[in-house]
Amino acid sequence: MTSEAITHGGAMNPEGDGWVTPDGRHIGPVVLEVKNITLRFGGVTAIKDISFDIREGEIRAIIGPNGAGKSSMLNVISGFYHPQEGEIWFRGQKRPPMKPFQVARQGIARTFQNIALFKGMSVLDNIMTGRITLMRSNMVDEAIWWGRAEREELAHREAVEKIIDFLEIQHIRRTPVSRLPYGLQKRVELARALAAEPKLLLLDEPMAGMNVEEKEDMSRFILDVNDEFGTTIVLIEHDMGVVMDLSDRVVVMDYGKKIGDGPPDEVRNDPQVIAAYLGVSHE
DSSP: OOTTTOOOOOOOOOOTTOEEOTTSOEEOSEEEEEEEEEEEETTEEEEEEEEEEEETTOEEEEEOSTTSSHHHHHHHHTTSSOOSEEEEEETTEEOOOOOHHHHHHTTEEEOOSSOOOOTTSBHHHHHHGGGGGGOOOOHHHHHHTOTHHHHHHHHHHHHHHHHHHHTTOGGGTTSBGGGSOHHHHHHHHHHHHHHTOOSEEEEESTTTTOOHHHHHHHHHHHHHHHHHHOOEEEEEOSOHHHHHHHOSEEEEEETTEEEEEEOHHHHHTOHHHHHHHHTOOOO
């Protein structure tokens, strides 16, 4: 993808309480901070002493070669993995070890590198599952389906229909996910994550395996989510054109270490980052 296709504007002066991007978006204070995270699996260190922050309203990219530890980092943030060392701070408070559903209730949602949808269910029903953490009715209410349960169900369906319209998937809302092409399945997964009304959205390679047209569509939706909903986004992506067009700041990982962190143009010209992507010897 070329920069002419979609441009987002780079971050400026990432110090203090925030800044305004060239395209007029406001980047706010730090919402989540990763402090000295180390994650090991047996004798293998997947992440080694990494620190960075995520600011409210920004699109924060995490890039690096295969095996760099990018998805492991998202799994730490979303509660799937618990690091042996380091801390996660969310909205100014140190976060204790949490399970994924507890993290989701904090307002953090994610998509997965490998599509994790319910293939036998319709698009509508898949997106409805994203509302689970927002549901308050108990089993008795649901069995009777009257009063509070009925009102809640209708409210959740209204919210889901708005997401369906937003992502332009009205024509497949009743279609089983298993019948959809890959690009549309990726869009449905994004819709399910948005159904949770996240303040922080983690996207693990949302454009992997897509053609140019599908990437342009997904890029547009990511920008729209950020611009219209004010959602803070953390994005893992291998397509450097997409990263440079969409992101405000970029973290670069290689062999579990952080080797770069800053605005896209700065990272793109970093000799250590260039070396990692060109396969030059590592320290």
